[in-house]
Amino acid sequence: MLEGLHPVSPTHLMRLETSERAARKVGDLIGEMFDPAETAVAAFEAPDGQLWLVEVFFRDAPDEDHVRALVRASAGDAVAACVTFHAIESRDWVRTSLDGLKPVQAGRFTVFGSHDRDKVAPNAIPIEIEAALAFGTGHHGTTLGCLRAIDRLAKAGRAFRPLDVGTGTGVLAIAAGLRHRVPVLASDIDRVSVVAAHENAVLNKARGYVQVIHAAGLKDARFRRGAPYDLILANILPRPLVGLATDLVRLVAPGGTVVLSGIIPPHANLVISAYRDRGLHLVMRETIEGWVTLTMRSGR
Known part of the structure; x- marks a missing residue:
């Protein structure tokens, strides 16, 4: 989708x-x-x-x-x-x-609407997200790729300081908070998305994990107060991903992981290059439904 x-x-x-x-x-x-x-x-x-x-x-x-x-x-x-x-x-x-949305499975996560609460497996980590005035119900290849990355990284070790840039509905921040049981800072440039993400965090009993702020870019002092982050999620678009590269990499902890998505294949190398030039290396590239999710790691 x-x-x-x-x-x-x-x-x-x-x-x-x-x-x-x-x-x-x-x-x-x-x-x-x-x-x-x-x-x-x-x-x-x-x-x-x-x-x-x-x-x-x-x-x-x-x-x-x-x-x-x-x-x-x-x-x-x-x-x-x-x-x-x-x-x-x-x-x-x-x-x-x-009407057309069905539950989405991504590792241990199941993302679903309220009409499908009875279809979630008992051993899944459930995340209830309704279609709303914000991006991210889990059905898009970008969101699915990020959810898979969060689950995969959790199996390899716990993240203690996650950051979600451009949170939309808050689905990725909620997933990181529930999976790692740690506080997550989430931001969005759109005030409607900030409200939606906060409401979804409450709905999914993740309010204690997810803090949502309204911010454009990454220059707000609140980002620096929480840095460095050992997991940064940014599911936006190639042009803003490249534009944010310098500020974003400055917030990454040594050995920290960055998950980038919202990228179509022709633009993937541009994004990889922008972050590689700033000290990150590519760990994994996954394409789902024509959308690329990049997992990169800091060598600092």
Whole structure:
């Protein structure tokens, strides 16, 4: 499934029912062509299991001809002819999105919505996250890659000072806190995400582990007070990851681990290079649904 940072008060929805192959192509192209702060793209299996759905939520009314042209370019005339557009009431997309979401397993973690509480295995670490006005329900390849990394790293040893940059719904901070049983500092540039992350921490009985702050970048003094961090999570986008590299690496403890995601394959080497130039080395590269998660470690 593909996701974006859902825009505040979306007004229009594009919907398409098609094959998995076409859905992924359409979702990838539209996700690349529009500002993720103004649109949200989701491609997921329909409840009947026969076809896939593509849904694009727009903050403002889209140019329908332009969107259809993008669909046509990625999947052909027949698929473009099936595209529909709808005006939506504020927050209606939340309930719509939930219809296609199923529990996600990532190592010991199970991420689920309230409608699937009865489907969580007894030995799992449950994290309940609803579709909301923030990124991160666990279904996107970036979030899934980070969750797998957190679980994998926990098996190798405990992290004592985790930091989650661009926390969205707070799912990664909650996972790190519950898995390692330590306090986690989480931040986001978006105030709506800060509220959502705090509410999700309370919902998942992780309030004592997760502190969420509103901050742009990493220059806020609160980051330095908690440094150095032996685990830093940053699931954002390639350009801000590169822009944050210098400040982020300064916060990493000697031998600490950095998990970076939100990266499509053509941009992975750019991100690796930016962090390698600042003293980190690549430990693992994992690609899930066309999205790359990098695990890097400080040699200091």
